[in-house]
Amino acid sequence: xxxxxxxxGLESSCDETAAAVLRADGSILAEAVLSQLAEHxxxxxxxxxxxxxxxxxxxxxxxxxVMAEAGLDYPRLAGVAATAGPGLIGGLIVGSxxxxxxxxxxxxxxxxxxxxxxxALTATLPGLVPDPIRFPxxxxxxxxxxxxxxxxxxxxxxxxxxxxxxxxxxxxFDKSAKLLGLPWPGGPALERLATxxxxxxxxxxxxxxGRAGCDFSWSGLKTAVAHAVAxxxxxxxxxxxxxxxxxASVAAVLADRARHALDMLPGATALVVAGGVAANQxxxxxxAGAAAQRGLPLVAPPIRLCTxxxxxxxxxxxERLRRxxxxxxxxxxxxxxxxxxxxxxxxxx
Amino acid sequence: MPGPITLHLxxxxxxxxxxxxxxxxxxxxxxxLLEGPLGAGKSAFARxxxxxxxxxxxxxxxxxxFTLVQSYxxxxxxxxxxYDLYRLSGPAEVAELGWEExxxxxxxxxxxxxxxxxxxxxxLVVRLAYGAGEEERVAVLSxxxxxxxxxx
Numbered sequence: 001x002x003x004x005x006x007x008x009g010l011e012s013s014c015d016e017t018a019a020a021v022l023r024a025d026g027s028i029l030a031e032a033v034l035s036q037l038a039e040h041x042x043x044x045x046x047x048x049x050x051x052x053x054x055x056x057x058x059x060x061x062x063x064x065x066v067m068a069e070a071g072l073d074y075p076r077l078a079g080v081a082a083t084a085g086p087g088l089i090g091g092l093i094v095g096s097x098x099x100x101x102x103x104x105x106x107x108x109x110x111x112x113x114x115x116x117x118x119x120a121l122t123a124t125l126p127g128l129v130p131d132p133i134r135f136p137x138x139x140x141x142x143x144x145x146x147x148x149x150x151x152x153x154x155x156x157x158x159x160x161x162x163x164x165x166x167x168x169x170x171x172x173f174d175k176s177a178k179l180l181g182l183p184w185p186g187g188p189a190l191e192r193l194a195t196x197x198x199x200x201x202x203x204x205x206x207x208x209x210g211r212a213g214c215d216f217s218w219s220g221l222k223t224a225v226a227h228a229v230a231x232x233x234x235x236x237x238x239x240x241x242x243x244x245x246x247x248a249s250v251a252a253v254l255a256d257r258a259r260h261a262l263d264m265l266p267g268a269t270a271l272v273v274a275g276g277v278a279a280n281q282x283x284x285x286x287x288a289g290a291a292a293q294r295g296l297p298l299v300a301p302p303i304r305l306c307t308x309x310x311x312x313x314x315x316x317x318x319e320r321l322r323r324x325x326x327x328x329x330x331x332x333x334x335x336x337x338x339x340x341x342x343x344x345x346x347x348x349x
Numbered sequence: 350m351p352g353p354i355t356l357h358l359x360x361x362x363x364x365x366x367x368x369x370x371x372x373x374x375x376x377x378x379x380x381x382l383l384e385g386p387l388g389a390g391k392s393a394f395a396r397x398x399x400x401x402x403x404x405x406x407x408x409x410x411x412x413x414x415f416t417l418v419q420s421y422x423x424x425x426x427x428x429x430x431x432y433d434l435y436r437l438s439g440p441a442e443v444a445e446l447g448w449e450e451x452x453x454x455x456x457x458x459x460x461x462x463x464x465x466x467x468x469x470x471x472x473l474v475v476r477l478a479y480g481a482g483e484e485e486r487v488a489v490l491s492x493x494x495x496x497x498x499x500x501x
Contacts, residue, residue: 088416144415164412165409166396166411167392167414168411168412171415175388178387179387223390226387227483
């Protein structure tokens, strides 16, 4: 694949509608992200039917916009990559159908990208870190819908080392924020409140801390927040202290799980963190500390590449195209699509 | 007619035992509605019930808060659908989530208040509340008038 070959990437698996054109050398020719935050906030979260309609309303326009910005005609693309799962089925159908249509109309290869794989490979995007990152590395995916530790061994070869037994960590942030009376999205609001709080005054549990493996469990912590809120006098300081204690618990547990996961992956070259929760400064500091204890760097892509975006989808598309891994236009989107399942089609291709 | 049954569940294991007693009574077309505030243990109860139904104590049952519905194939060739309607505004959105098809199997619903006119008749309602202790819960079972005797 030529260094200047360009791939169009589409992302619509959740509440962001995004398109990007990326060159094989990693340079971003154009990108556009439209958050559906304003449309969703009355519901306190993402609502799939609204998401599907909004993707349908905006994605074709975003695609035209990034193609114009990149100064490319469709036939000059090296391929089209679209997120085909996991995610909300309506949005997946909109994005992957549009991608297939463009590929079919212009005789281009199509790549059905696994959203989790796109997050996993973002860290290999050239120019992201001074020294290019090498396989294998540990990925911690920490978002509203996912909470897992993944060994990234090679493009197409992933091993899930641990996952949440109940809630995702971003969900724990959102629901705890709700219990504290904060607006959605709860994560950033809770982080702001926590800066004014004393994390030691109202201690909260640290689920699975010290336990073998690197699974997570956040549901008990959420319940403890509910108890703490009910027992407190409800002053602003009480709420700030509970927020600070919550964040301290999450950071301590994540650091502990990271250390365990790194011990399960000898030879890991880095700890990579992705997902919206990676934006939390307390979480970042704790994970950097855990990685440093194992003599490894923490690689945290810039926030706009940590949350959902189309650059990562185009990049995963480029990495797969390089290896000759393309998909039929008959490929059906998959709301549930574990990363381990990637290995099978890769081996068969 | 027997009224609602109130059960004290001192810990999570007790929740699991209640779920294990309920599971064999459930049939295709049944609905289990889980009520109670945030953190009362609705997801934990649903998880225990799905594990008992699947006969797999290690079954992964992620929270459906993000995807809104998670479906499970059960031994015997039927399906269970675990809904979390917390973030929905009303029945029109529930209908978009494959509700009608899901009713052929078992539906387990958190935040069933959002069902409005779609609320199934003859559903088993499990209302969960905090008890005195940290892990303690009180479950009030109602709605299964003719079948309730089997449960207690």
